Amino acid sequence: MSDVYSLYLHIPFCRHRCAYCDFNTYSGQESLIPAYVKALCAEIRYVGQTAPYRLPVHTIYFGGGTPSLLPADAIALILKACHEAFDVIPEVEISLEANPGSITFEWLKAVRRLGINRLSLGMQSAHPDDLRLLERQHDFFDVSQAVRWARRAGFDNLNLDLIYGIPHQSLSRWQETLERALGLHPEHLSLYALTIEHTTPFHHWVARGLIPSPDDDLAAEMYEWADERLSQAGFVQYEISNWAQPRGGDLLMCRHNLQYWLNAPYLGLGAGAHGFANHTRTANVRGIKAYIDRLAQLTERPFPLTPATEQAQTIDLLTEMQETMLMGLRLTREGVSQQRFYERFHQAMEEVFGSTISYLVNLGLLEWREERLCLTRRGRLLGNRVFIEFVGETRPR
Structure with missing residues (x-):
């Protein structure tokens, strides 16, 4: 049987770039969204046409950036291109990352009707001081409202992302964040220790002594406490940073991320996206305008490369x-x-x-x-x- 594939679709737009983030994201370029969506659809169709056969796809993941900045009709165009280019299985998992402050109930209803069946909300913390330091553009009320709206819209597979080890974050403050997250009854939780990346404002602030470096011992204590508490709450840890609730004898794991952890093939499409297929790792050009320009040319490249591919490495x-x-x-x-x-x-x-x-x-x-x-x-x-x-x-x- 042929390998099943996953699609990672990168949406690089943000209203504001957070101080800890080193992902390929850009603020103030929302006017390019229509041209970007057109280019992304072109890349999807291109790699589908150059594949050696019609590839079976079992997960699609909209990551970012802030995919929830896309209007529903843009998401519809992207999903239409996916179905045209690939053999998308009926039970496909389609995940979308969303910022709690950038969604509405009407938008959630619209994207749920399109087939998005897993929503990942970037909660990060329940405490205003943490959110302010991280430069997040939401508060806990926005998170709880987004969860209520998501449930009313029909989402029954919901993840919350949380960050621990934030400068000045005490163990008790982390415990409060996790308890408030549990009170929202998500099916899945992703818990990430804050890392200071070189290209971020956080790195500059630590270097200047404006904020303390993360305390590794405290972060380990936070992690161990969270593991115990989540076990008590009925969650099962299945990956170092991920916990899921059981349903119907199965765990509601993120099937898309399992593709990465099993080192199985996935296509990374969009500006700055990375992929792994046919024993080849690929990386796309990072800039939004450069990506759009490359997809306007459609130069011939062998699978899994596309006109947007900037780097390709054969894996021995x-x-x-x-x-x-x-x-x-x-x-x-x-x-x-x-x-x-x-x-x-x-x-x-x-x-x-x-x-x-x-x-x-x-x-x-x-x-x-x-x-x-x-x-x-x-x-x-x-x-x-x-x-x-x-x-x-x-x-x-």
């Missing part, structure tokens, strides 16, 4: 094995399956990484659960320490 077998290990180990319940690894690479996991695995097991960072290699509880807190052992060498340890 060992690198793909290494990336499969470090991505798969993020899955806290599933880990990396020996059987799946062998079926994919025709080599046993221990044949390739045996000494590295033994080393990390002896450190108490990895453990075997039947036929699966998984992070231990301690390993989840030291994930980067584990992952680095699987990359960067010509041969594994």
Whole structure:
């Protein structure tokens, strides 16, 4: 059976670029939205036409930026292009990221009718001081109102994004944020430790001593408390930063993100989007105007490249094995399956990484659960320490 694909569609528009964000986003360019949507539809159709066969697609993800800035008719055009270019399965998961302060009830009803069936709201915090420091353009009332509207519009698969380890954020303030998020009864929660990226105002503020650097010990305490509290609330952790509620015997995991963690093929389309297909990693040109101009030319490129592709790298077998290990180990319940690894690479996991695995097991960072290699509880807190052992060498340890 052919691999199923995922589509990542990048929407790079924002009303305001937040102080901690290093994503490919731009404010003040909303006038380019119609031309951008036209270019994105052209890229979708292009890669569909150059693919070796009509690709089956099981997840579509609108990321950003702020995808909720798109009018519903623009989203309809993009989804129409996806259905024309690919074999979109009937049970497709279609996720859309939204900022709580940039949506209306009418818009939510419209996009739900279009087939968007998973909504991810960037709540980040419930505390006004945290939101002010992050330069978020909403408050907790906006979040709770967005959730009410989403439910009335028919959304029954809702994620909230939260950030912990924010400068000046105490453990009790983080606990209050998580409790208020739980009070909104989401099906899914994504919890991210704040990282200071070099290109952001946060990095400049830390360098000048205007805000303190994140406290790693406090962040670890926040993470461990959240894990316990979410377990009490009926959530199941399935990835280092993600928890889901069960429904009908299944977990409401984000199927799109599972595609990344399984190192499975996905097409990244839009300005600055990254993809992985046909053993090739791709990265598109970042600028909105440059992206639009490139898609107006439609120069011939082999699959999975498109006219917008700025970088392409062929991934060799060992690198793909290494990336499969470090991505798969993020899955806290599933880990990396020996059987799946062998079926994919025709080599046993221990044949390739045996000494590295033994080393990390002896450190108490990895453990075997039947036929699966998984992070231990301690390993989840030291994930980067584990992952680095699987990359960067010509041969594994």
